[in-house]
Each structure stands twice: as structure tokens, then as C-alpha cells.
Amino acid sequence: MSAYSSTVRAMIEYLEPVLSFVSEGEAGDAALSAEASDLQFGNPQEMPLPEIQQALAKWAAPQNKDWFAYKFSDPKAIQVAVESLRKLTGIDFDPADVSMTTGAFGGLASTLRAVLDPGDEVIYLSPPWFFYVPMIISNGAKAIRVDFEPPKFELPVDAIEWHITARTRAIIINTPHNPSGRVFTPDELESLADVLHRTHHPVYLISDESYNRILYDGRKHESPVRYYDRSFLIYTYGKTLVAPGQRIGYIAMPPSMPDREELRTALFVAQSITGYAYPNALLQYAMGDLEKASVDVAALQRRRDRIVGALDAMGYETVKPEGTFYVLVRSPLEDDVAFTKLLAKENVYVLPGRLFELPRWFRISLTGNDDMVERALPGFERALDSVRLSKLS
């Protein structure tokens, strides 16, 4: 008999490339050394924003006996979210339809749990964020993959329509998209909404907007929720603050969401049994101050331009991101893991595409600091040269 459940086994099987990458240690300790350029995950490589410490210190002192009592969603935090969403989307969310979560992880897991029955199908775009499929599997539901193809990454609306069946319960969309950096256009979102309106039964749109403030070249965020009523908007402060260890975000349902009163109760129960997926009290008190802080997006854009410009000049094929922390690069070797090992020999650590259903590509994180990037560039050049030389010989 297995030590763990068949559901967890299915999740482990899906995550196998990620788990073995992490456990092999190839990229572990070495990537943390002082000479290394760790461009793997969207983790901070610079000191945290001072505003985070200031906000936490300011709110740490208890103001009443209930300061650290059980806390679901703090009404003041909700108000901050409602204001912020009004500016971002133009929609007046009802405070009762916003729930504070432990980042997008908590928001996504709770939303899926609230709406899924075993056997339901959930469409996702591939390459996806690592945990969509395990979260779908955890509910006994089936993850239905629709390819989202490089290098253009146009929203595959027709393919989505072909994959809709009587069991389709939801579709997960992520814009700006990790790992492609694509930001969906109003036209794309309208076409998607048309497809969803044509289904014979209600389908939920779960809109992962984790990177909705990480936009380049003056782009404005277009929330898919504006185009389709039956939507959940998921947000995390982890990206904007580059502080994913401080778990705070939210789920928001637009006022046009059908059955939203019932869904509030469903989300409340789903969040509670998803390990109390509410942020710690302190973070919720601090939210008004955290809302004003942000990573320097202009600096990320300059880093993007530096990396994309340099790699293109060397002869790599890159996808220039419109938002997010990530640059996708086509692997010069068919085996993306083998190529990332070549880069690791140069002390440059990136994420092989096989970890996110995109073999033959790799992902660079722009959260690496400028020194790391400058140190990495000659390594990228040498690794590419070595592949070219080996192809000649």
C-alpha cells in the first residue's frame, strides 16, 4: 500500500520534472553562491522594499484584544482591494464579493475547490503556471490542455472552443502570462468571451492576474473580468512587492456574477478548509500601506531590454515580454535541460521549459539583479558558442 493517496500520486507525477529539478540540487546550492547568476524563479535578488518592513512594524502593535484573533477578511483590507480594483478595472466590486487570500495560491486553490466536482473538466493554456494542473487534480477534476504556442502566443480561442465539452466547468486564463509575458488584447478577450457565452451550460472564467501591475512599454492592464460576467479575479501582492513569502492577495467576483450570494458562502467554506487560506492578520492591517509600494517596474523593463537585446545579438531567439518577470528563450539544444546544465557550468541558472510543459525553451527571471545579469551575459555567449562548435565538429 502506498504511503500517500492516489490523488497526491497523480500530482507528484505531473510535477515530476519540477521536483527532480529542485531535488537534483543542480540548481540548488550552486545557484545560491556569490558568483552565481540565479535567474530561475521570481524570487527577490535584492533587499526587500523598505515599505514592507515599515508597514509591518507600524501595524504589529496590538490596538485591541482581538488584534490577533481569528481573522477572515479584514473590512479595511477589503476596502483597499475594492478601491484598487476600481482604478485598475473600472468595475465597482461589492465588498461582500471580495475575499482576502494567502496570495494567488490560496485564491486559485479555494476558487477551484468552490466550483469543481469530481469528473469536471478545467481548460488551461499550456505552458501554464506549475500548480494549475495539480490544483485541478486535487479536486478529482480533469485538466484539459490547450496549446498556447510560441513564439507569438496568441490566445487560441478556436482551440479553446473545440475543447469545451458538457463537462467543462471552468477555464483558467493568466494575463500578463507567465511564462510568455503576453498581455491579452481587448480583441482576444472579447473573442474568448464570445466563445464562453455560446456554451450550453455555465462555464467559469478564473482570471489569474498575479502580474497585473508588472506591465512594460506603457501598457494598461485589461482584466478579462470586464468581458465576461461569470468570472473570478485572482490577485497576489507577491509579485508587485517581490515578496512571495508574505502571503496576501484576494479573490474578487464582479457585481455581474450570477449566483454571487451563494458563491460567497462557497468561497468562505472552500477557503476555510483549504487550510484557512486567509492572510495573517498583520498583513491584512498593513495592506493599505502595502498597496502603495511596488517593485521598480521601469528597472525591470530596462533589465528586460538589456537581456533581450544582448541575447538577440548573440543569436538566441527570445520572446520579448509585454509584462511579468520572465523572458522565454529558445534552447539552442533540443534538450532544454541539457542546455540549462551547460549554462549552469557558466554559473548561470535558468529554468528549463520542460518544467512548465514547454520543452526546447528556457525561462529567465528578470528579478535577478543587474550585476547578476551583467555577469551572466558572457556565460550565455560561451554556452551558445559551445553548442555551435559541437554542431560543427
Ligand SMILES: Cc1ncc(COP(=O)(O)O)c(C=O)c1O
Ligand atoms: C501565474 C502565477 N499565478 C500564481 C502564482 C502564485 O503566486 P503567489 O505565490 O504570490 O500566491 C504565481 C507565482 O509564481 C504565478 O506566476
